[in-house]
Amino acid sequence: MSKHLSFIHPRLQPWHTLTALTVVSVIVLGAGMDQFTPINLLSIQPAQAQRISPSDVWQLVYQQLPDLPKENQYISRESGRVAENNTLASRLIRYHIYIKERAPNYRLDWKLTLADYLDANEIMHENTYPGNDTLRQNPLPGDRAAIKRLTRSQRNALAQVLTNIFNPNP
Template sequence: MSVIVFGSGADKSLHRNLFSIQPASAQRITPSDVWQVVYQQLPDLPRENKYISRENGKVDENNTLANRLIRYHVYTKGRAPIYRLDWKLTLADYLGANEIMYDTTYPGNDSLRENPINGDKAAIARLNRSQRDALVQVLVNIFNPTSQNTQSPSPNTVPIPSTSTTPQLPQRGGAELLK
């Protein structure tokens, strides 16, 4: 398992043993290539790759929404890429429902002529809930292939609560069992 250092410059570095990405096809994927796998699995996800590079003055087609989303999640926020909740928090950032996103630290701000943050926020806002859930699941599956069968249950398989009105009381010795 390799060790990846997150963060850059004056940012606090987080050491994680999180990237041992091995898709079913048994080929290794580097974190910088994950965005391509996202678009293979979700071809309708907006690319938002119309921005012009500061370096060469041409459209940077590899600087996509998925690429920036992953970089924001992992490098800017330092969130683990293997957990659904962390990805949902990141999407909540884009939707303005969690943490404030800053223009100056957003991926692409330093390499593109126009900061893509507003376009990316709008693209995420145009996704419906099931599209956002699919995006989260694809990202978790890519970064944590062993979690591929841990999707939340479908509405048809959710257990129906008991109609009994008698509340269940804790059993004696329950605290001892927790030790």
């Protein structure tokens, strides 16, 4: 039966295979390149979108939500001075990303984090809360109270702003 099907799978010569692989390689490696240079074929291209550092996001939050309480009156253990950059927003972001390991680009995840602060979702542990190890006083009770003082629309706006910051081009 194999001699009747020889027209379906003709025997390829080694140079046919090499030619086919070369053509496919050029097509795959060259696809989507604006300027062809031999260096571009072998180098890693930089990402188009800029990554946002979680440590810088809190400033963007306060630019967009200037009425959000800063809760930055706590004293640093190291310097003995007020830790002005250790804000509610910075601790909220660190708790969300590093403690709970939730995705920063989903609005639902931010709502779950806010629900943690409202005692409506998961238990928050004081010993792992951001700022517990760097501030003289654990900021968790004050942060919870500040989030509880926000209205529902303010909490929704906070969740949306955080989502938008981590999704600059949705």
